[in-house]
Amino acid sequence: MIIYSLTFYLFSTVAIFSALMVISAKNPVHSVLFLILSFVNAAGLFVLLGAEFLAMILVVVYVGAVAVLFLFVVMMLDINFVKLREGFLQYLPFGLLLGIVLIIELGILFLTKNFPDTSSFKEDYFSNFSNVENTKLIGSVLYTKYFFLFQVSGIILLVAMIGSITLTLRNKDRSKKQVISEQNTIKASKSIIKKQINLGEGI
Amino acid sequence: MLYDYILQLLIIVAQIMAVIAPVLISVAFLVYAERKILALIQLRKGPNVVGPFGLLQSFADALKLITKENILPSGSNKIVFLLAPIITMVLSLAAWAVIPFAPGWVISDINVGIMYLFAISSLGVYGIIMAGWASNSKYPFLGALRSAAQMVSYEVSIGFVIITVLLCVGSLNLTKIVEAQQTVWFAIPLLPMFIIFFISALAETNRLPFDLPEDESTLVAGFFTEYSSASFVLFFLAEYASMILMSAMTVILFLGGWLPLFDIYPLNIIPGVIWFTIKIMFVLFLFIWVRGTFPRYRYDQLMRLGWKVFLPLSLFWVVITAGFLVTFDIVPN
Numbered sequence: 253m254i255i256y257s258l259t260f261y262l263f264s265t266v267a268i269f270s271a272l273m274v275i276s277a278k279n280p281v282h283s284v285l286f287l288i289l290s291f292v293n294a295a296g297l298f299v300l301l302g303a304e305f306l307a308m309i310l311v312v313v314y315v316g317a318v319a320v321l322f323l324f325v326v327m328m329l330d331i332n333f334v335k336l337r338e339g340f341l342q343y344l345p346f347g348l349l350l351g352i353v354l355i356i357e358l359g360i361l362f363l364t365k366n367f368p369d370t371s372s373f374k375e376d377y378f379s380n381f382s383n384v385e386n387t388k389l390i391g392s393v394l395y396t397k398y399f400f401l402f403q404v405s406g407i408i409l410l411v412a413m414i415g416s417i418t419l420t421l422r423n424k425d426r427s428k429k430q431v432i433s434e435q436n437t438i439k440a441s442k443s444i445i446k447k448q449i450n451l452g453e454g455i
Numbered sequence: 456m457l458y459d460y461i462l463q464l465l466i467i468v469a470q471i472m473a474v475i476a477p478v479l480i481s482v483a484f485l486v487y488a489e490r491k492i493l494a495l496i497q498l499r500k501g502p503n504v505v506g507p508f509g510l511l512q513s514f515a516d517a518l519k520l521i522t523k524e525n526i527l528p529s530g531s532n533k534i535v536f537l538l539a540p541i542i543t544m545v546l547s548l549a550a551w552a553v554i555p556f557a558p559g560w561v562i563s564d565i566n567v568g569i570m571y572l573f574a575i576s577s578l579g580v581y582g583i584i585m586a587g588w589a590s591n592s593k594y595p596f597l598g599a600l601r602s603a604a605q606m607v608s609y610e611v612s613i614g615f616v617i618i619t620v621l622l623c624v625g626s627l628n629l630t631k632i633v634e635a636q637q638t639v640w641f642a643i644p645l646l647p648m649f650i651i652f653f654i655s656a657l658a659e660t661n662r663l664p665f666d667l668p669e670d671e672s673t674l675v676a677g678f679f680t681e682y683s684s685a686s687f688v689l690f691f692l693a694e695y696a697s698m699i700l701m702s703a704m705t706v707i708l709f710l711g712g713w714l715p716l717f718d719i720y721p722l723n724i725i726p727g728v729i730w731f732t733i734k735i736m737f738v739l740f741l742f743i744w745v746r747g748t749f750p751r752y753r754y755d756q757l758m759r760l761g762w763k764v765f766l767p768l769s770l771f772w773v774v775i776t777a778g779f780l781v782t783f784d785i786v787p788n
Contacts (some may be wrong), residue, residue, distance in 0.1 A: 255460070279532075281532075282535075285535070287584070288581065304565065304566060304567045304570075305566075305567050305570065305627075308567050308570035308571055308573070308574045309570070311577070312570070312573055312577050312614075313572075313575045315577070315578060316574065316577025316578060316580070316607075316610065317577070317607060317610070320580055320581075320584070320603055320607055321607070323581075323584055323588075323603070324584075324600070324604075327584070327588050327596075327599075327600075332720075346650065375762075385626070386566075386626075387566065387567060387627055395607045397728050430755070430759075432759065452607060453652035
């Protein structure tokens with residue numbers, strides 16, 4: 253159990269530290285890298301909870317795909333540190349407001365909802381979890397009990413996808429398209445003409 | 456109490472060493488094998504001076520590179536610049552923790568083994584992006600951008616290929632995936648998926664014909680243009696280690712892992728590790744053969760192949776496999 257708590261504190265301190273660095277790092281690329289570190293540590297915490305499938309999905313989806321695109325965009329930015337400072341004061345009130353609202357909401361949640369006693373929670377759930385792989389457990393509820401929510405989230409993603417495609421698909425008639433089958437079936441006789449050119453005449 | 460922990464720690468370290476040492480040595484010989492096979496394909500002799508048949512060539516090269524000066528470009532972002540090769544190397548070795556070499560021969564036999572491999576290989580792109588960005592130079596940056604787009608696109612089809620295999624196994628555990636191939640290797644019923652996986656593995660490891668991130672004729676040396684000496688060695692080792700890893704994944708998913716070719720007398724007394732190694736070597740030979748045979752893809756062709764050919768095809772095959780399994784009521788578990 254000592255090792256367990258040690259790893260827990262390691263993962264959680266690194267996660268919190270890197271989350272702080274995300275908002276305080278001067279260079280946006282460093283921020284994204286710290287965000288990735290935070291994700292990986294959150295995945296570590298999931299593993300400690302026995303939710304190994306969620307941990308791996310977190311790494312694959314957020315770290316492997318989403319954060320790559322983040323980094324992709326941030327790397328392309330033309331960073332102006334002076335302008336970033338100006339923005340800080342401008343956005344400070346709004347950021348503070350968001351933070352306060354979040355804290356109040358969390359507080360309301362803590363005050364109104366009774367959390368079950370953690371010791372009984374562990375016994376109840378872990379005895380169920382240890383028998384079946386949690387991949388199977390997730391699968392058995394995701395497509396039955398939460399089927400509707402699952403489909404709705406799928407539709408939301410689809411709408412977002414269509415939206416981003418329509419936003420980026422501009423100048424359709426001006427973009428140059430390649431027809432691969434045409435390129436593959438091209439013959440030498442079609443594209444090369446042999447000509448005998450007399451001296452001083454040209455084609 | 457403390458003594459127990461230390462003993463356990465020592466056992467784990469010994470296990471890790473027992474996996475990493477052979478992997479690193481095989482990287483050295485893979486480099487040699489690649490140069491030799493390419494030489495034979497191009498009717499040359501290849502390395503033949505250092506040691507018998509030139510066998511020690513890679514060790515000589517490694518020694519030469521490590522003793523050179525490590526140059527830090529003055530405009531670079533130093534920490535990220537040095538972190539990038541380390542991350543790449545660590546990731547390409549960390550994945551070996553879940554690879555089963557023979558029944559029971561695995562450091563960590565976790566339930567989500569294949570997901571772990573997939574997650575680790577999807578992290579591999581960070582080493583390259585970080586290297587390209589931190590170098591603060593044009594060619595590495597272009598190489599990094601290319602590799603980011605390339606690896607993300609091919610991961611999608613690799614994911615679908617893995618799903619097809621998992622549908623036939625009913626578990627994410629690598630040992631169970633191998634055991635499920637007792638009757639027939641998945642390469643036979645899932646042949647198109649095997650081919651897609653192999654080609655995506657080439658793209659995922661930035662190997663020819665998809666080595667655009669380090670395309671020497673347009674990008675000097677791509678993302679590691681600015682790297683020298685030991686940090687270059689780390690990138691180089693990592694590339695070959697992840698090549699071996701991808702071949703190990705191919706073997707586990709499609710070629711029956713440690714299982715013998717046929718379960719008959721002279722073949723089934725050969726230990727599983729040897730079968731596993733032979734199969735990995737076969738896949739690695741394919742990697743090198745492809746390098747010696749095919750010209751490099753153009754970048755837009757690469758993207759087209761990933762998104763417009765492999766993605767629909769693998770998605771279609773997931774549906775077909777699932778439909779087949781349900782129709783004939785042979786869904787595992």
